[in-house]
Amino acid sequence: MKMVLKIALALVMLAAVVAAFFGVPYCAVACKVQPAASFAFLVVLLLTPVVGRFFCETMCPLGILQTAVNWLFHPKTHVRRVCTRLPVGRGQVLVRLGVLAILVVFAVLGLGGLAWSLTPYSILGKALAGFVPGLILAGLVLVLAMIGKGRVWCNWVCPVGTVFTILAKKSVCKHQVGKGCGNCKACFDVPRGDAAPEAGGGTGADTVPRAALGRGVDQPPTLTRRETLQGVALLAAAEAVEKTTDGGFAVVSLPGVPERPQRVLPPGAVEANLFTATCVGCQLCVQACPGDCLKPSLKLKAFGQVELDFQKGHCLTGCPQKCAQVCPAGAIRRLPTVRREDIHMGHAIWRKDLCLRVTEGVSCTACSRKCPVHAIHIVEGFPVVDKAACIGCGACEHVCPSRPEPAIIVKGFARQRVVVPMGTDDLYAEMDALVRGDKALVVAKNGVIVSQKEGRGIAPILNAAEAGDLKGAIVADKVIGCAAAAIAIVGGAIEVRTPLAAEGAKALLDSRGIRLVAEKTVPTILNRAGTGSCPMEAAVKGCDDPEQMVSKIKETLERIKAK
Secondary structure, rough: OHHHHHHHHHEEEHHHHHOOOOOOOHHHHHHHOOOOOOOHHHHHHHHHHHOOOHHHHHHOOHHHHHHHHHHHHHHHOOOOOOHOOOOOOOOHHHHHHHHHHHHHHHHHHOOOHHHHHHHHHHHHHHHHOOHHHHHHHHHHHHHHHHHHHOHHHHOOOHHHHHHHHHHHOOOOOOOOOOOOOOOOOOOOOOOOOEEEEEOOOOOOOOOOOHHHOOOOOOOOOOHHHHHHHHHHHHHHHHHHHHOOEEEOOOOOOOOOOOOOOOOOOOOOOEEEHHHHHOOOOOOOHHHHOOOEEEEOOOOOOOOEEEEEEEOOOOOOOOOHHHHHHHHOOOOOOOOOOOOHHHHHEEEEEHHHHHHHHOOOOOOOOOOOOOOOOOOEEOOOOOEOOOOOOOOOOOOHHHOOOOOOOOOEEEEEEEEEEEOOOOOOOHHHHHHHHHHHHOEEEEEEEEOOEEEEHHHHHHOHHHHHOOOOOOOOOOOEEOEHHHHHHHHHHHHOOEEEEEEEEEEEHHHHHHHHOOOOEEEEEOOOOOOOOOOOOOOHHHHHHHOOHHHHHHHHHHHHHHHHOOO
């Protein structure tokens, strides 16, 4: 009965773990019982000195697969499972402890990717995700189980198995050798016709293990070792092939992978160093990502750990942090109270020497049109990135048509910036302080400051309105005259704040139901020299239609530039 329960639990765990990589709901919870910073694994560790090394038998998918392979290729070894672990030689102990020591050193040196790369869930996850090194390593583990006896990888290499072996050394429920067993090893494979010692120490010709009877011991395995190795190699090659055609017809020209100043981590991987220490590289987030922008790293320090790559997709602002929902290690945190567009993973960098606007004279606007947070504007014919608004989602890099590399790339933050909504009073105080300082314009939406701009005159608020940043926003500007008020109305602002406002601006905003909060109100806004009316105010004088006023502002700016 005990064995039946173990087999049932093992099959359920294996099925759940595999299903989790194919997006089956609720199955990802099974992956939390793994070597990671999780409460479930801590419970398993604490139970091991009592119940023994049950994790490797019933909860480790790689261990379960090895047991299945061993059962298929070496059925005789199942007479008494404990015998497959005997004897434990000094060489085996040295290899085990040596591998564990090396991985501990990797972890201390900050090479978290390498440190986790030999753990079972990491190996299986990489293989299921089609990561070629993971496929090769998983294939090696299964081949060792075919040509050896028992779980060779678990008992010789696996650092997790080593930890459990140490903890289970004195366990209460460990495997026991019966009194009638003389440790004769009769249950090991014995060639037919050779002498095999019996339990009492005697010998008998042409004897085979009792449990092997009826299993067809004279029949060779269905697959040869060469055929098995060829199958594993073909599987790895098939998984490694990338789709490079559009619908199977036209060739897709993917951009090269740029060298980033700092890698971009998934939203919720707040601290890069902490992420490196806790991400086990299981690839669950890669499979769950709806934007198809996560991939395992090939760099030494973070080998196998995920990072954002924008060749095939980008991080979607509408995604409810799928990566964090399936992460079993807590390396990617769920931030349910924070909007996705308020998690800043990095910011875009425009590379002038690669941009089609410079190299070919093409009026390309792909990056500015694709940006979901309107952080890229075309100013004087070239893209300008608002670093305060950019969240590092990679939409601009993904759509950039420049080859061989995109002309705009994302630089990640070592510590992600999570913008938490403020209370109304705190928000007003922060915006007012910024415009009294060096900011010409501050824009806030939903309790969050989404844009801060510097500059002089009417240009900052006009550019923000043209980019759609003012729609449904609270706007703070250094000076609000009739011209700025008209722009705020056309841009869709719901409230305007300023240290200095013109009386006409207040009347104009009031007529459109837009609240104006001004510290001081004056009859009109003067020019910078203080000798007369501001040119923009003069341009809109006598007009009360905001749309016409904005048109006149633009015409005046064009004339000023022409001079």
